[in-house]
Amino acid sequence: MNSKQLRQQPDIQIRRERIANGMATLKGNCRATVLCIPRHGYATTRTTIENLYANTAEPFVLLYVDIASPAVVREYLEEQARERENFLLVRIKDFVSRQTARLVVLDLITTPFTVFLDNNMLLADGWLDGLISSSERENAAVVSPFIVMQGGNVHFSGSRIERLPNGQYRRYQTTEACPSAAPLASVTPERMDIDFVESHCCLMRTDAYAPHIEELFIEAMHNAHTLAMASYQMKTRHGARMIIEPDVVASILPIGFGYDIPWLFASYNRLDWFRASYEVHEKLAGRTAYSVLDNLRWHRKHLLYLLFSMTEGERLTRNDLLAAHEIPTMLNGYDTPVPPHARGQIEKTVLPWIKRNAPEYLARAKAWIAEIDRIIENIDEMEARLARPARSRRLPTLRWPGFSRRSA
Template identity: 30%
Template sequence: MSNSPVTIVVVPRERYQFARESLESLYENTAFPFNLVYVDNNSPTQLQQYLSVQAELKDFKLIRSNRYLSPNEARNVGLSFVDTKYVVFVDNDVIFAPNWLTALVDCSETTDATVVGSLVCQYQPFHEIVHCAGGEYFSAKASIEFAAGKPQPSDRSRWLLEEKTPYQNQRIDAVCDRLKRATTGFVEFHSMLVRTEIFKEIGILDEKFCCTKEYLDFCMSVTRAGGTIYLEPNSVVTFRTHPPAPTMNWSDLPYFMLRWSDAWELGNLRHFQQKWNLEESKYFQRRYKKLGTRRREALIDPLMAKFSFLGKQQQKWFKKRLIKLEKRLNRYLTNRYAKASDRPLDLDSSQGKKSWQANVRAVPNQLTTNN
């Protein structure tokens, strides 16, 4: 481990099949010195063995959980081992462009930003199509009122979520003249630098955000605490699992099914509404009606492609029954996970802000580390 001011925390996003490619890309494209904490989230045996070897060769801290963690749970575990000025959260399916980390650190050092996000891309070839270049979640007026600490907007009883992500799905070379270092409402956890000291103010990441909108919750908390959030377009990464993603490995299926389960998504969205006093807008109504979309895109749609010889009505009938069967299977797997796990890592992020590290380290029986 180096004396760098930066610790990178790698956590799984939704699967493991790109973890090796991502780790190799990290070391090939990162010139700025860094410490690495890698959270191995109950990965398949082959990847577990690979990570163990790499941790010894490259001298990084490897933490393995013997049960599946949500992304925020995994980030909190990694965060508990961070004692540097900055922590950089990245997912295990990210491919990095050269000097991505140097640009993030330079932005924070120059602007005193609390949070800095990379320009996140999607699809192949890498680093060409915009996925997230920052964004806003409220109207301009509501954003000002929210940052000022008002419990509700002046013109309604609840906040209206209006998430907007500029330039999404556009080519970087078509919008590069408009991509500037600037403040923004949110950035995403695919690649995010954070001043570690902010966690003393806001506590650890909220683990009730187990599968969606955790980046909004975190950025909203930072804003309420008086922090600033920047997009740094000179830091470019691409994540590998934007739908339609490559065919999934069978060994990744259990975690994927849990990660995007109806139960996790429903509980997550309801908590988001309640925590931030959000209207049940068309956005939430649509999400509630379409629970399981990620699973259908990754599992059922590819299967249906093999039955293209069927007529339209037959395909429709068959797909409905596959969806019904998959939902039953998902409910069974989720319930089995809940019964098998005593949830020892179910931390309360509202506990005393100064104890955020101790909260995670109190459960060593569920974790193993390489040193």
């Protein structure tokens, strides 16, 4: 279901009207709307919201789009919307993509700034004032914080698109001075112009994107590189300046519970959506030096990390939300190789849980965990054959759960 179809649903129409009314009657001088949506699931929802309010002195609107969360999360969000000022909530009952969720409400934002935030982020004290001040001081339409994994290892320190002699491009999200997974304490972040931001957390001037929502926030991007593509187009097509602000730090908290599994396989890791996303990406930005299947390997590593996180303690069976006192001081394995025993632990504990509690996702889980290497090799072979003269092409049909591709 796409965003236009969702907007026609009576319950979504009612929610949109409430949001529009809420935007017209905001309490306090709110300069920013924080648009928050699920990333890897729902377990970290409370930690992100509590951290957001604890570390934000600047008045703001929280516009939360809930995508088919389980009852314990839905009830928590409804309670927060009742009790907190300027907390606007819309719930989508279907497992739609993250981009679709944004497009249901993005046109309703009226504040001068919009913050795009995932629901597994922790923000440093004063973060919002820091991003707004940086935007105004540097005349930047888009500002990214310095992004680390929980504990301080570098994830995003500055982005660059390098055009290669063969017409392809290479994409970087860290700098030589602040490489991926380096401890924040050992590097010196710099304020610099960048070529794209990431959806973990970024600030945009609303008037810079609002006239171009359909052009920038392409629904077929679904869950992959959505904000990277939107911001890249803002810069290349509309001349928007984009910077990273090193004095503002945001941390990623990728932790999953068992109830996150339906989201992971029904939406976030849908392979047909990945395929569509990368086709749009290539059409707009050109062919990358990395194959689409290289990107699948990257997605697979993150999925393995999340599934492995569920094997800790009682996370698979918990029916509550991660609390602030449970936040680990350090997380490793998201941007670095997962532990060697992770796959075995997943097969021993997570797959049997899926078989008992969510059997409709078992085939997809097995495909990602056990079969994707073989499938990637097959598709890489297909890509190689495409480069041969037309007469020598003979391409197989490949089918597996959630993904199909036929070439001729």
